[in-house]
Amino acid sequence: MNGMGLRVSETVSGGPRSLTSALHERLRADILATRLLPGQKLNIAALAKQFDVSLAAVREALSRLTADGLVQASDQRGFRVTPVSLGDLADVTRTRIDIEGLALRRSIELGDERWTIAVRQAWEALKAVEYRDPDDASAHHDEWMIRHRVFHRALVSACGSPWLLGFRDVLHEQSERYRRLSIRREIGKTRDVEAEHATIVAAVLDRDAEAAVRALALHFSVTKEFVELAAFRIAEVSAAH
Structure with a gap:
């Protein structure tokens, strides 16, 4: 695996539980x-060495991700x-x-x-940043992704059900993986994501x-639909691992 920045132990102070939580995140x-x-295969020993944590911390983090x-x-x-x-x-x-x-x-x-x-x-915070990474048009802007998650969570945050929000959060995360994969492939078709969001917000406020x-x-x-258009790219990266 490629290096992914600082080791977890260099960014977190505290006991084993703090390290496990940091590694999980x-x-x-x-x-x-x-x-x-x-x-992609996740080798416990390799991850423990890469992030300078114990094998037990890696196993616990991977169990949480499971x-x-x-x-x-x-x-x-x-x-x-x-x-x-696609199924x-x-x-x-x-x-x-x-x-x-x-x-x-x-x-x-x-x-x-x-x-x-x-x-x-x-909604205003989301509109203030670019949808695509200004340095790489084939990738999402990381800050946009963060604000996009906050925006969609805000829309449903008054539902009054922690269980409903919990299920919703799991589904959102699964969807984000597909979104990130699909944007890597240029498909010759564009969408106006901001207009889609604006339509939702207008109806909500009404x-x-x-x-x-x-x-x-x-x-x-x-x-x-856009993910389906990028299906060949998704199949390629899945087959490679």
Whole structure:
């Protein structure tokens, strides 16, 4: 594996639990950013050496990622990054539309003024950064990805159900891996992501649940369409590992 910056032990002070949590977050970020590719094997000893942590810390971090659905474990083959497929993408998208649509509908029903202010602020923050990396048009701008996650979380944050938000967060992370893979391939087709977001926000602020859920479903479906257009690229990186 390529080097990925500072060792975990150089960035975190504290006991084994702090190191494990830091390693979990680091590996999670690398999987979501596709620096660790779908299907890639994760060698426990190599990771322990790379990040200067114990084998036990690596095993615990990988076990947490398995629970998150980002890593798969096998008695014979060890750990690997969860593979991707068009069938899985379709399932993730359908389920995300159902779960996040329900959370959005409830947020519109239950959300107060603080919620609408939070949505506006997250939307303005997202618009302030570029969608693509200014230094690499084939990649997302990392800051945009962070603000995009905050924006979509803000939309559903008033739903009143920690369980619903938890399921929603897992599905969002799975979707982000596909998004990151799809943007690597130039497909000769563009989309206006900002306009898609604007349509969702307008419906939310109008308290029009039907229009908001419809716009959200279309937004997710367009992302799925773009990933499908990049399917050959996704198949290539999956097969290589």
